[in-house]
Amino acid sequence: MSNQTPKILYTLTDEAPALATYSLLPIVQAFTKSAGVQVETRDISLSGRIIATFSENLKPEQRIKDDLAELGKIATTPEANIVKLPNISASVPQLKAAIKELQSQGFALPEYPEEPKSEEEKNIKIKYDKIKGSAVNPVLREGNSDRRAPLAVKNYARQHPHSMGKWSADSKTHVDSMTEGDFYGSEKSLTTASATSVNIELVGEDGKKETLKAGLKLMEGEVVDAATLSISALKAFFKKAKADAKSKGVLFSLHLKATMMKVSDPIIFGHAVKVFFEPVFEKHGETFDSLGVDVNNGFGDLLANLEKLPAEKKADILADIEACYAESPDVAMVNSDRGITNLHVPSDVIIDASMPAMIRTSGQMWNKTGKLQDTKAVIPDRSYAGVYQATIDFCKDNGAFNPATMGSVPNVGLMAQKAEEYGSHDKTFEVPFSGTVKVIDDKGTVLLSHQVEAGDIWRMCQTKDAPIQDWVKLAVSRARLSNTPAVFWLDAQRAHDAELINKVNQYLPNHDTTGLEIHIMPPVEATIFSCQRIKEGKDTISVTGNVLRDYLTDLFPILEVGTSAKMLSIVPLMNGGGLFETGAGGSAPKHVEQFTEEGHLRWDSLGEFLALAVSLEHLGQTFNNPEALLLAETLDKATGKWLENDKSPARVAGKLDNRGGHFYLALYWAEELASQKKDAGLRSKFAPIAKALEENEAKIVEEYNSSQGKPVDIGGYFRPDVSKTSIAMRPSKTFNEILTSLI
Numbered sequence: 100m101s102n103q104t105p106k107i108l109y110t111l112t113d114e115a116p117a118l119a120t121y122s123l124l125p126i127v128q129a130f131t132k133s134a135g136v137q138v139e140t141r142d143i144s145l146s147g148r149i150i151a152t153f154s155e156n157l158k159p160e161q162r163i164k165d166d167l168a169e170l171g172k173i174a175t176t177p178e179a180n181i182v183k184l185p186n187i188s189a190s191v192p193q194l195k196a197a198i199k200e201l202q203s204q205g206f207a208l209p210e211y212p213e214e215p216k217s218e219e220e221k222n223i224k225i226k227y228d229k230i231k232g233s234a235v236n237p238v239l240r241e242g243n244s245d246r247r248a249p250l251a252v253k254n255y256a257r258q259h260p261h262s263m264g265k266w267s268a269d270s271k272t273h274v275d276s277m278t279e280g281d282f283y284g285s286e287k288s289l290t291t292a293s294a295t296s297v298n299i300e301l302v303g304e305d306g307k308k309e310t311l312k313a314g315l316k317l318m319e320g321e322v323v324d325a326a327t328l329s330i331s332a333l334k335a336f337f338k339k340a341k342a343d344a345k346s347k348g349v350l351f352s353l354h355l356k357a358t359m360m361k362v363s364d365p366i367i368f369g370h371a372v373k374v375f376f377e378p379v380f381e382k383h384g385e386t387f388d389s390l391g392v393d394v395n396n397g398f399g400d401l402l403a404n405l406e407k408l409p410a411e412k413k414a415d416i417l418a419d420i421e422a423c424y425a426e427s428p429d430v431a432m433v434n435s436d437r438g439i440t441n442l443h444v445p446s447d448v449i450i451d452a453s454m455p456a457m458i459r460t461s462g463q464m465w466n467k468t469g470k471l472q473d474t475k476a477v478i479p480d481r482s483y484a485g486v487y488q489a490t491i492d493f494c495k496d497n498g499a500f501n502p503a504t505m506g507s508v509p510n511v512g513l514m515a516q517k518a519e520e521y522g523s524h525d526k527t528f529e530v531p532f533s534g535t536v537k538v539i540d541d542k543g544t545v546l547l548s549h550q551v552e553a554g555d556i557w558r559m560c561q562t563k564d565a566p567i568q569d570w571v572k573l574a575v576s577r578a579r580l581s582n583t584p585a586v587f588w589l590d591a592q593r594a595h596d597a598e599l600i601n602k603v604n605q606y607l608p609n610h611d612t613t614g615l616e617i618h619i620m621p622p623v624e625a626t627i628f629s630c631q632r633i634k635e636g637k638d639t640i641s642v643t644g645n646v647l648r649d650y651l652t653d654l655f656p657i658l659e660v661g662t663s664a665k666m667l668s669i670v671p672l673m674n675g676g677g678l679f680e681t682g683a684g685g686s687a688p689k690h691v692e693q694f695t696e697e698g699h700l701r702w703d704s705l706g707e708f709l710a711l712a713v714s715l716e717h718l719g720q721t722f723n724n725p726e727a728l729l730l731a732e733t734l735d736k737a738t739g740k741w742l743e744n745d746k747s748p749a750r751v752a753g754k755l756d757n758r759g760g761h762f763y764l765a766l767y768w769a770e771e772l773a774s775q776k777k778d779a780g781l782r783s784k785f786a787p788i789a790k791a792l793e794e795n796e797a798k799i800v801e802e803y804n805s806s807q808g809k810p811v812d813i814g815g816y817f818r819p820d821v822s823k824t825s826i827a828m829r830p831s832k833t834f835n836e837i838l839t840s841l842i
């Protein structure tokens with residue numbers, strides 16, 4: 100491998116991280132090139148994926164290759180070294196908006212056919228549905244996840260504690276979940292004794308049969324589980340939750356993951372909207388049907404469709420909506436100025452980020468007057484909801500956590516090869532008629548079965564054995580390396596978890612665990628155990644499945660360091676490569692809004708700095724390349740200095756933003772390279788750069804800051820214009836010239 104050219108593949112994504120890349124990448128490429136390391140880009144943005152998928156519809160000069168497919172293949176090779184920035188996992192409204200923008204830019208793309216009629220439309224929908232939702236991460240994640248706050252980040256948070264809302268024992272905030280009829284209550288699970296192929300069949304009460312999926316291959320030792328959610332129980336639950344929110348005087352807020360759980364959660368979202376606005380649907384249901392309203396895309400879809408009606412009819416419906424609001428509990432708002440509620444767009448409130456943000460803000464969310472208020476957090480399924488209730492209870496009993504003294508909860512997450520619920524969407528169905536869903540193996544044995552009613556959601560999840568073994572190994576190695584207790588968050592009462600506990604007990608003895616503190620605890624108990632320890636300033640590794648990996652790597656970082664953007668997020672790929680994710684959060688759409696309105700980008704690229712350093716280190720080790728190792732070491736030191744000197748972007752215009760922050764990283768990195776003793780060539784190359792940057796510091800910062808305070812046109816949201824964006828993101832002529840002198 101060592102005779103190949105060392106290469107890092109840096110992903111081009113969406114929204115705020117994509118904007119930040121316009122400023123950061125030229126710096127990275129200039130620095131790495133001088134040390135013989137190549138950093139290439141791959142476009143995995145939502146717009147890029149749409150263009151690549153529909154290339155045959157487009158003019159030759161508009162076509163681009165399918166970079167995601169290429170990266171997916173590379174991720175299974177030992178040479179893989181990918182820096183992955185957050186990308187949009189598109190809900191249908193986002194997908195449609197992206198298509199519309201691309202069409203306006205001259206791309207002859209087909210519309211998204213929500214209700215396909217012809218074969219051609221069906222095929223188009225299948226292609227778009229592959230782009231929809233979380234379609235990037237599961238392809239690249241050929242390894243398990245290691246997410247933690249590096250010591251320098253933790254120390255920074257201790258010295259500069261972020262604001263943390265107070266908690267009082269009389270807060271009315273709580274989590275509300277179903278008590279029966281949910282996935283948790285219906286889950287069945289088994290581990291396959293040998294490789295097989297299964298069919299998923301629905302058999303009606305009258306013997307009618309429909310094959311939901313045929314020929315699904317299972318490997319030996321796979322944990323397979325199936326569960327169903329009763330829609331009648333769900334609707335009854337929403338109705339009760341709504342009435343309860345009203346009587347308790349708290350906000351009604353719904354927390355789902357409609358992007359990653361792209362089949363089940365939009366359906367659940369749609370039912371919530373229909374139950375909340377029940378009188379409106381009773382009266383106008385037929386009109387909505389004729390307009391093609393689909394509230395699985397949120398209440399916003401209904402409002403948008405009203406535009407098609409004559410003014411009088413529209414006013415009539417709007418009046419009924421107002422009347423419904425008047426007699427309902429207040430709904431948590433996403434944007435109270437614009438009247439956007441928590442029920443408007445399923446991708447606006449995503450549980451991993453939305454629940455911690457609420458907990459950090461005293462358990463409160465915004466009401467329609469823009470004031471904070473206690474909340475009923477509606478999380479229908481019980482599988483993981485208890486973690487949030489336990490955290491809320493802990494804050495009520497103990498007051499808010501103190502970022503200056505609290506410990507840390509790093510995570511080792513089982514996610515390789517589409518593990519668990521997050522890989523289930525191709526095996527999730529809205530049941531077309533009542534009957535029994537059966538999973539039948541190639542010998543005709545019924546492995547799992549559930550009674551279902553029309554409209555219920557049924558899903559099956561897979562977890563392969565090799566990823567489980569790798570996960571146990573990673574947990575032990577993290578516990579050893581950091582000398583920290585590790586807790587497997589598994590509930591023996593839950594069918595799937597019981598299978599995993601067997602595996603954990605089987606594979607732990609393969610490793611030297613002497614002297615390590617390793618526990619297995621159900622999630623609620625593990626939450627209390629970990630919260631108690633972080634309060635005392637102690638660290639505890641959470642070793643979890645895929646969903647809790649996602650939830651906890653926002654929850655604890657947001658409480659500990661203010662945002663999950665500051666996480667080190669490594670995916671040691673199972674075939675030896677490395678996937679380095681930047682931060683543990685998303686693509687921050689609010690930041691783009693601020694940038695285009697005020698010319699200030701508050702995106703914090705710390706996650707990118709951390710990911711790049713470990714990527715360079717991995718490359719240095721894999722290719723035995725001392726220059727890359729030196730780049731990694733000096734970048735790490737520069738990042739430490741960047742934190743110490745507090746060069747994170749400010750939240751308001753006129754002060755240092757993302758771009759100015761990148762200048763400081765370049766300055767400190769150049770200084771480290773100019774003063775190191777290991778490589779004289781690099782020392783002499785970077786000495787004049789460091790000097791020029793030092794001498795021009797005031798001028799450069801002034802050039803950056805004075806570019807702010809006015810609207811910026813970047814020629815597109817999902818596919819901004821490259822040259823306009825590059826000019827907007829690189830406004831310091833002095834800095835650009837110094838950088839050019841390096842190349």
Ligand SMILES: NC(=O)C1=CN([C@@H]2O[C@H](COP(=O)(O)OP(=O)(O)OC[C@H]3O[C@@H](n4cnc5c(N)ncnc54)[C@H](OP(=O)(O)O)[C@@H]3O)[C@@H](O)[C@H]2O)C=CC1
Nearest residue numbers: 185186187188358449452664684685686687689701702703
């Ligand atoms: N790995 C991935 O690719 C992921 C992608 N996503 C996608 O991202 C989009 C938005 O998701 P959402 O749930 O709103 O979550 P985000 O993490 O994007 O945003 C939540 C908030 O976190 C803060 N934040 C996040 N990252 C940074 C950063 N680097 N610097 C400063 N602040 C930051 C911002 O808060 P503020 O500035 O107000 O303090 C932001 O508004 C969706 O399309 C979703 O599918 C979501 C999670 C992971």
Ligand SMILES: O=C(O)CCC(=O)C(=O)O
Nearest residue numbers: 188233236358359649683
């Ligand atoms: O892929 C996605 O949609 C979100 C991923 C995510 O939230 C995470 O990994 O933390």
Ligand SMILES: [Mg+2]
Nearest residue numbers: 451649653683
């Ligand atoms: Mg997440």
